[in-house]
Amino acid sequence: MEYTEKTLKTEDIYNGNIIKVQKQTVSLPNGKEATRDIVLHPGASVVIPINEKGELYLVKQFRKPLDITTLELPAGKLDSAEEDPKICAERELMEETGLRAGKIEHLISIHTTPGFCNEVIHMYTATELTQGEACADEDEFLDVEKIHVSELVDMILSHKITDAKTIIGILMAEKIIKGNK
Ligand SMILES: [Mg+2]
Incomplete structure (x- = not known):
């Protein structure tokens, strides 16, 4: 057909x-x-920062379209359609959390809402993390939280985490962390 x-x-x-x-x-x-x-939409990158204890780093921020504060994986849109999504992932991780990753690897790319939008989000895992200074954009106000992946899965099930890319990232991270044991 x-x-x-x-x-x-x-x-x-x-x-x-x-x-x-x-x-x-x-x-x-x-x-x-x-x-x-x-x-x-120009596309975006999202990062799953995973430490050796199985904890992920997330950012808490106010989201005007929903008028609520959300807990999300660090993410940001590409500077242009030509920007390498890996560069964008490294930049957003550093700006929002101050973390630098020894290893940053592409995992999957997701279409968030194919019904009416062409947005694609490239998802990266970030490991071998070291802490530096965060430097969020002028109009970005956020706090960083470090939470174990099993607690994050519970937070999805109790509707405390509702952001789609974050839910996918947490479930992928759980699979990766379990697979490494
Ligand atoms: Mg962001």
């Missing part, structure tokens, strides 16, 4: 600092037309 939708018309709706919004008119496999609301 042919699933492809062909773009017939693109309307730019909004051009923001982080995202662009388009309305696309497409032709469907059955020949009919439909419109798609699409959010364009």
Whole structure:
């Protein structure tokens, strides 16, 4: 079966600092037309910093779209579509937690919301950690927390952690840490 939708018309709706919004008119496999609301995002990197005790480093920060404080793995968007996601991962780890990783490795990449957004998040594990100075962006206010992976899994199950990339990262970390035993 042919699933492809062909773009017939693109309307730019909004051009923001982080995202662009388009309305696309497409032709469907059955020949009919439909419109798609699409959010364009430059992509991001997320880091799972794991120490030798099986603890992960997370950041606590206020998230305006939800109007709540969340606990998330360190992450940030790529400076441009061309930026190497590994460089972005190293930078965000250092800026948000002050940690430097002796080893930083790509694990998986995830599409957060394929229904309306092209955002891809590249996930890295960071090990052989050493502590330095954090230097978050001017408009970023956050605290770093170090929590054991098994406690983090409980925090997912008790709805204390709801951020999707963080949930995936914690479950991947649990698998990695268990596998190393
Ligand atoms: Mg961030």
